[in-house]
Amino acid sequence: MPIYKPIPGYRPMVRQDRSAPLPAVTTSASVTKDVQFLVKSFRRFASLRRLVESIRRHCPAARILIADDSFEQVPDPLPADADAIRRMPGVTWRQLPFDTGLGAGRNLLVEESTAAFLVNCDDDFVFTNETRIENLVQVLQADPEIDLVGGLVRQTNGVAQNWCGRFRFAGERPQRQIHVDPLDSEWRSAGGVWYRGTDLAFNFFAARRDSLRMFPWDRQFKIIGEHLDHFLTIHAGDGRVVYTPSSIVTHLPEQPADYVPFRRRPEFVEMLRRKWGLAAMPNHPAVPEPNVPVRNPRNLLACETSGRPNVILFGVGHSGTSVVTRMLHALGWEAGDADAEYAESVSVRVINDRALRGEFDPDEARRVLAHLPQPWAIKDPRFVHTVDQWLPQFRDYEPTLFWLVRDAEAVAGSYRRRGERVRFGLNVEDAVELAGGTFARWPWGKVRVEYERVREAVGLFDATHR
Numbered sequence: 001m002p003i004y005k006p007i008p009g010y011r012p013m014v015r016q017d018r019s020a021p022l023p024a025v026t027t028s029a030s031v032t033k034d035v036q037f038l039v040k041s042f043r044r045f046a047s048l049r050r051l052v053e054s055i056r057r058h059c060p061a062a063r064i065l066i067a068d069d070s071f072e073q074v075p076d077p078l079p080a081d082a083d084a085i086r087r088m089p090g091v092t093w094r095q096l097p098f099d100t101g102l103g104a105g106r107n108l109l110v111e112e113s114t115a116a117f118l119v120n121c122d123d124d125f126v127f128t129n130e131t132r133i134e135n136l137v138q139v140l141q142a143d144p145e146i147d148l149v150g151g152l153v154r155q156t157n158g159v160a161q162n163w164c165g166r167f168r169f170a171g172e173r174p175q176r177q178i179h180v181d182p183l184d185s186e187w188r189s190a191g192g193v194w195y196r197g198t199d200l201a202f203n204f205f206a207a208r209r210d211s212l213r214m215f216p217w218d219r220q221f222k223i224i225g226e227h228l229d230h231f232l233t234i235h236a237g238d239g240r241v242v243y244t245p246s247s248i249v250t251h252l253p254e255q256p257a258d259y260v261p262f263r264r265r266p267e268f269v270e271m272l273r274r275k276w277g278l279a280a281m282p283n284h285p286a287v288p289e290p291n292v293p294v295r296n297p298r299n300l301l302a303c304e305t306s307g308r309p310n311v312i313l314f315g316v317g318h319s320g321t322s323v324v325t326r327m328l329h330a331l332g333w334e335a336g337d338a339d340a341e342y343a344e345s346v347s348v349r350v351i352n353d354r355a356l357r358g359e360f361d362p363d364e365a366r367r368v369l370a371h372l373p374q375p376w377a378i379k380d381p382r383f384v385h386t387v388d389q390w391l392p393q394f395r396d397y398e399p400t401l402f403w404l405v406r407d408a409e410a411v412a413g414s415y416r417r418r419g420e421r422v423r424f425g426l427n428v429e430d431a432v433e434l435a436g437g438t439f440a441r442w443p444w445g446k447v448r449v450e451y452e453r454v455r456e457a458v459g460l461f462d463a464t465h466r
Contacts, residue, residue: 036064038113039051040109041067052064052066052091054301067100069095071098094112101219101221110213117207118207126297130248136151143190149195149207149244150162153202153286158294162243164183165199197240199234202286204249217229217230295396296374309375311378314387319405321379321404336372345378345379347368352383355389365393369393400446403447404451405450
């Protein structure tokens with residue numbers, strides 16, 4: 001295996017000419033040679049494998065560069081997860097001397113990269129549909145003066161956080177203080193991707209390769225302090241940093257027993273204080289990003305890895321939606337708090353009942369969806385009347401609309417035979433017309449199925465599940 005040898009100290013660099021246009025990266029799947037992913041890894045091979053698999057799922061043509069310094073003696077064979085990662089297409093693995101550290105490891109990856117844009121990741125991150133790399137790249141392409149654009153990190157509690165602020169210095173060395181003030185920068189748009197200036201961002205960011213060569217990590221920091229030091233270095237060199245809430249990576253931390261002692265090393269805090277002449281470290285916690293909904297990260301990941309979309313069973317009453325919903329639940333879609341009688345989510349039904357009275361609560365709708373296990377299949381005939389109000393809350397889930405269509409007279413006859421009246425204030429014909437309009441406007445996946453086809457499918461389903 002190739003072993004990393006320390007490279008000479010970095011020479012001062014000048015900004016490269018950024019006037020030449022670069023190929024557009026329009027989707028995460030279109031990430032190719034113009035974007036590469038950098039991961040410095042240490043003793044978390046299961047987490048690293050999960051990250052690499054998630055990058056390849058969303059950016060199948062991506063090149064991923066990994067620097068690992070886990071071994072005092074490199075074992076033969078390697079741990080199974082490490083060996084599997086090394087064999088994956090598009091992965092370049094560099095085995096470094098034990099405890100080389102984050103600073104030196106990341107600098108090596110930057111030097112070995114060849115892409116114009118580099119995406120930095122921790123080894124316990126996971127990409128999901130929220131991790132829109134194309135949005136980070138779009139900001140860099142829109143303004144050649146930007147060096148680095150950070151994203152958000154969704155924590156295990158489901159909150160998407162930023163770590164943004166403006167540095168303000170007070171006092172003199174060695175008792176200098178760093179304050180991190182709230183942002184006062186204006187929002188700007190790069191083709192619909194909103195961003196604003198900051199001095200700090202998380203370890204999830206995209207940057208220009210020449211910027212990371214101009215502002216390298218300090219190789220003396222192996223862990224703890226390397227991150228703040230890096231952004232102080234960029235700030236001192238007049239680098240330009242922005243962040244966008246339009247790309248969110250999920251953080252699922254794992255701390256194996258042989259990892260923890262190397263993570264908790266306070267000597268590097270003292271080293272940071274001496275380097276910058278600080279009386280104390282700045283007190284600046286990560287904070288929730290406004291207007292980004294809380295989502296269960298493990299459910300989000302489970303939905304993606306299952307390959308099944310979230311589904312809304314849609315149709316007026318007596319159209320077969322209860323039967324099909326139960327079928328989907330039996331086939332593995334999550335039922336959540338569905339009741340036994342109608343296969344309806346009780347929480348969704350409560351919100352819809354209020355919506356029919358003109359009291360729709362979007363915050364409650366977001367909370368209910370965030371707590372439904374994914375991939376879910378939810379059904380409520382009230383959706384025919386209320387689903388437009390749910391659209392902003394559905395945006396993060398992009399559910400497939402499964403519309404069950406039955407002849408209006410047959411539906412009305414079913415109501416009469418059961419001695420029931422049509423609910424929710426419309427006759428059957430108007431309700432079917434309303435449902436058709438919603439189906440035509442639906443912005444994500446949609447399926448239209450005739451009731452008679454469902455009856456045939458139910459017969460086959462019953463025959464195979466006896």
